[in-house]
Amino acid sequence: MEIIPGIGVEQARIGEPRSDVEARIGAPVHGPGGRKAVYDTTPGLVIAYTPDDRVELVEIGYAGDGGEEVFFDGVQLTFRFLEEVVADLEAKGHEYTPSDIGYDFRAGFAVWSMGSRWALDLDPNADEDDERAVSEGVSVGPYEYFVGA
Template sequence: MEITPERGVELVSLGDRRADVEKRVGPPAHGPGSAPGVYETTPLLTVHYLPDDTVELVEIGYSGDGGEEVEFDGVRLTYRFLDDVVADLNDRGYTCTPSDIGFDFHAGFSVWSMHSLWARDLDPGAPEDDDRAICEGVSVAPYKYFAEPGEPGRE
């Protein structure tokens, strides 16, 4: 599934109305009106809505084990080592700032890990104490959504 920074994905864009999202994607797995809405797509979509029922943030999880993953500009983002993802994006000229769970890209998306996977999920030969983070998800919104006011280098 390809992301479009600051916009979303083909199925869901920032600013879309909940009713329109549900016409395209179907009802959320957690029932009507749930916020955020979790949609059983591949990969899984989590959509955060503003009080007026418009899309504020689109999150896409990893599929793993050969399932469809999240991509951007020819780079697979999910189900890879987070440092490798960041290095590949930096090589293409995309800049970012670190966050507590990953990296926020100025282009308008974030890659992150909740550390629910471990290095051996990708590299069976990795030592047990290998603490490399695996990119478990991508969030799409304008950079200012992720930036914390008052921090150096952030809006």
């Protein structure tokens, strides 16, 4: 799945009405009508809505184990080591700021890890003490959303 920085993904775009999203991808499997809704897509989407039911933020999780992952500008963003993702994006000129769980990119997205995967998931030669973070998800929205500007 390809992200559109600051806008979302093809299935859900910032500012779009919930009814349009659900007409396209179906009803959520968790959180129908709520502020956040989880959709059974591949990879999975979690969409945050404003009080007037418009898309505020699009989050895409990793698929892992050979499933469809998330991409931008030719870079695989999910199910890779987080530092490698950031290095590849930085080499392409994408500016970022670190956050408590990952990195916020000025283009309008964030990559992050919640620590639910470990280095052994990607590197069979890693040991159990390997602290490399695995990129588990991408959030797409305006840069200001992430940095509180």
